[in-house]
Amino acid sequence: MSNVVLEVRDLGINFGGLRAVDGLNIDVEKNQLYGLIGPNGAGKTTVFNMLTGVYEPSDGTIKLNGELLNKKKPHEIARKGVSRTFQNIRLFKDLTVLENVLIALDTQADYSILTGILKMPKFFRQEKEMEEEAMRLLAVFGLDGDAQTLARNLPYGKQRELEIVRALGTHPKLLLLDEPAAGMNPQETQNLMDAIETLRNTFDISVLLIEHDMKLVMGICEKITVINYGTLLACGTPEEIQKNPQVIKAYLGE
Amino acid sequence: MSGINQFLMQLINGLNIGSIYALIALGYTMVYGIAKLINFAHGDIIMVGAYVSLLCLNSGMPWFIACIVSILACAVFGVVMEKLAYKPLRKASRISLLITAIGVSYLLENAFQLIFSANPKPYPGFITLPAIKIGSVSIAANYYVTFIVSVVLMIVLNLFVQKTNMGKAMRAVSEDEGAARLMGINVDNTISLTFAIGSALAAIAGILYSNCYSPINPFMGSLPGIKAFIAAVLGGIGSIPGAVLGGFILGMIETMVKAYISSQLLDSIVFTILILMLALKPSGILGKSVKEKV
Amino acid sequence: MKEKFKKQLLIDVLTVVVGYVALSLLMRFGVINDYVKGILLMACINIILTVSLNITSGFLGELALGHAGFMAVGAYAAALFSKSLSLIPAVEFPLAILVGGFAALIAGYIVSIPALRLKGDYLAIITLAAGEIIRNILKNLDIVGGTKGYTGIPGYTNFAWAYFVAVICIFASKSLIQSRHGRSIISIREDEIAAEASGVDTNRYKIIGFIFSAFFAGVGGALYAHYLRFLQPGIFTLNKSIEILVMVVLGGMGSIRGSIISAVILTVLPEMLRGFSDYRMLVYSLALIFMMLAKHSEKIRHLLAGFRPAVKRKETAHE
Known part of the structure; x- marks a missing residue:
């Protein structure tokens, strides 16, 4: 049980x-x-x-x-x-591929608003960690090369994949x-079938x-x-x- | 004047302003139901209706011709406004639509100010029927005519929407535009018709309002417009009986607050009611809540 | 990332300092007379109001129609503060600005409670109602003069204050947008349901956006009060909110640089064109409609493309 x-x-x-x-x-x-x-x-x-x-x-x-x-x-x-994707893709279309994932990765950062506004060392440290993690996740679907592309400009198949990467960002079980x-x-x-199997095994979800x-x-x-x-x-x-x-x-x- | 008489007077005042709010709220609610748009410019169509009828009256036309011209002018104007400003934005975000509606509202107010100047213009009231006396309270013709006209119009409108094919098409489009289109309903025409009817009702409201509250100015529609919107929300936006109910409730609340609580804080109280209503029961008294599709 | 940021910061600080030195030299040698100086000062205040409204309307994506109300709260609170105390101006004024900002922030928080339950059109209406309630209350508040107006406010605001407070507002807004909090705020504009599914506490970030915006509206109001030295509820009507909205829309929703440029242009232009004031609101309303139509019409966009260099999408997304 x-x-x-x-x-x-x-x-x-x-x-x-x-x-x-x-x-x-x-x-x-x-x-x-x-x-x-x-x-x-x-x-x-x-x-x-x-x-x-x-x-x-x-x-x-x-x-x-x-x-x-x-x-x-x-x-x-x-x-x-518990994280999810949507039947009709719901990406943050006017943000970059990287930013789409960073939003979901917010769970792993804890710097305060003031730290963010004043750009204290903790901000840079955590942002760097988040960015590295995001690139790692994007690499699973080979999207790391598109990190700076706007989500709306991705081809359809890649948009679906990006949604999965974003869903992985919250570190789901x-x-x-x-x-x-x-x-x-x-x-x-x-390719998607293979990728789903791979990510199930790599992320143990x-x-x-x-x-x-x-x-x-x-x-x-x-x-x-x-x-x-x-x-x-x-x-x-x-x-x-x-x-x-x-x-x-x-x-x-x- | 005795307390009870004064109360009766206030009741009549409340019904009067309430019927005007109801007429405007009807247009708001129909347009919102079908175009999912708070047409900020709706209040200003009252002003357009008032000015057009004033021009006609001043040029010597009999009152009923002036009324018809004004109603037709506003109906046409409503359709043109929809075609030019709102239709291209049907797929745009809500915020874009709202900003456009605000733009249209300010355009009307300022264009009329340039044409007619900001100075108030006296309105020659044409409702000359005798007053009715109930006990010691006499009701001026303006007041009961306004009330009767509004009640009749809302009954007719309700029948139209419930019974006729065009009315059914309207309800279908407001329920699900895509499905309505698939069923062979001409969505564009239906939306145009809604704007035409809503604007015609606003014209009538403008004429009645001007008869009760001369003189008129280019900004006269702004506050009643917002108040009528509150009425529509109160009653449940999208619902015709709701708009009428909301109009009368708001008219009553306003008159009573003015008479017995504080006329200075009137706007604060009315707007607080709006905020509370929206926060606690956004679907209004007679409206239904809708789940967002995911 | 840190290196890039440091380089950018250096450029920004240099721009700010050079800009200030240049302007004050021009003022010192009389190239810029007092009249123009006043206009530039108002431009700085309008930058603060525009940039702060852009946070809610451009980045959070909610139409707020009560910005003049928050400005009024800040203006009156700051004026009341500096009129009741008599400290040395160098201490009193910055405190008064903060009092104005925080008073508006609290007002913003109160408004955000009912507003959070709603979105889109209804939220716009609630902010409109809140602005009207604030004005109505001020009209009836005898301690600040009611309808007659509030006089005798010390004239602390000079160009340097307005300039540097505007700079702080711009930096803070830009910095917020470039942090994880800013990203979460933007995600709500982009797709609220997807944001929630990605773990964004949308209510919390709406409040953050709201009160940040209200705070700087209050700061702008405080500067305004100590510049004009006279306040009246009639200043802070819906018209004023719409005027600020026009600046946001013309500059581009979600673009801080655009807000700065359009706030300056829309402050200077009416002063330069004599007789323009009669047509101002008419032109503004046409501009609002046109901007929205242009944004969503291929035809108009195509037409515009001929007149101006293509806007880099990535830049707007990053700002």
Whole structure:
């Protein structure tokens, strides 16, 4: 049990009269690559929004390493060790690639406003450390060469990668990826799959990802949960999911 | 005058200014609902309506022609304003839109000041019906006409929005512009129509206001505009009954504060109400809260 | 990074000193007369107001319409302070400036409490309301003269004070923006939801942006009070806030250098063009609309590109 990083129990949320997610259970283990799949409108992103505090769940509990996350604010949850990317990329577009990462790395600096304004030695020391760390993270995706480029000027694929690097900046225990391969070509998707595996191993984190690309999900995830209409449809290894008649029905229709 | 009579008088004053606020707030709320824009210039359209009708009246036109000309002029003006200043910014950030709206508002005030000078101009009131006497309190024609016109207009507007196809299109666009477009609704025309109706209502408010509070000046619309916005927020922005309710509540609060608490601190009190309302229940009395999409 | 910073600092300090020496020599030898000197002094005060408003509107990305209100709080607090005490000016004035700044900072903090719960349009309205409330209260405050105005304020502000306080304001703002706090403030403008997801305590940084901005508005007000020697609530209307906003917008939201340039130009220009004052607000309003349309219209941007050198994007992002 102590191996479980994220423990979600009976999670549910109402939007007005609509029950968007209902009675969902998820257990993500340490260092696990976990897939959350389901047809369009199944409530996958809503689950992410609850996990990261953007929406407050109507019922159920979310625990990270045994600590309750419900009712915590998004930035608190991020600092506790859950970070995410977004389905529609949300970068700080008019800032440089480096600055995008530095903002997430803020957790590791603690110089005060006055130290910052008066540019005391501590400012330079910590800024230097942050910059080095940022460059190290960017290098994982080979983005270090683009450090001074404005985020908005990056090609689409690199923007997605930068979002992942930024998410790594808060030093997460659990990384949530919302359709990381959306809009990528097969070659880019393949590179992304390799990169996700690598970063899971190098940073020793768990990854929970939403994805439409079945090949990617089946290829790298060790465990998969399928939801439909906000409720659990199936849960198991990729092989079990592929054989599950209910999953086939939900995806192919009757 | 006895206390109860004085109170009745204040009640009538409150209803009067409240109906004007309600009329202006209707335009605010419709435009906000559909364009997601606080049209700062909306208050100034009252002033445009007042000046246009004044010009017509002074040139010897009968009052109803003057009213029609003024209403049409404002409607056209509202559409032109939207096309020139707001439409190009539909995809821009909110702050850009707001700054533009502030620019339009100041442009109107200062352009009219250059044309007509800042000196107040007397407005020849044309509502000449006899006063109504209720007990010992007499209600001037200005007052009850203003009230009746506003109530009738808001009922008509509500029916229009609820029952007609164009009204339904408006509601659809304010709910989800993209989906409305996919359903074959002409979004541009619908937005234009909203600005036209909102501005026409502002013109009527301007004419009624000028009848009650002559003389008029180029800055006359600014404060009622802001007050009407407060009314719209109070009632729940985007909601037609809310705007009317908010207008009357604000009119009443203002009159009563002026009469019984302090006329000097009136603005502070009204603005504090606004801040409290926004901070505690931003969706207003009749509005609904919306979750931001992530 | 440290070396780069030191080099830049050296250049900046040199520019400031040379600028000051040059201006004071011109004043000493009468090339700049007292009238022009007064205009330059007002330009310095306007730089303070513009740069500080740019922190909330340009960097934090929230439209604040109550800047004149915070300026008023600073002006009245500082004036009240220096009128009630009689220390030597060299001690009293800097203290009065700080009193003005902190009074405005507190006012800014109070306003930020309800404002934090809202964003965009509603926040703009709250700041507008706050500015009006401040003015309304000042009108009814007999201790500072009410509507009649507050007279007899010592005229401590001279060009040197205005110049160097403006320099401090510019340095502090630039330095804030280049720190981790500044980055977090900008991240809120860029994408609030992404900022939160990246661990930025958006409420905290909104307050920081707000009170920093209010502090320097108060400082600007303090200088203004001791220059004019007379205050009236009628000075600090919404018009005044809009005027400062125009300077921010024309200089470029999120550009401190732009704020400085546009504050100087918009202070000097109306004085130079006789009869311009009648058209001033008209021109300002047209400028506001045009700037916004230009920012979002390919056509106008293209047209402008022919007239001026292309703006380096990276520079604006770094500033």
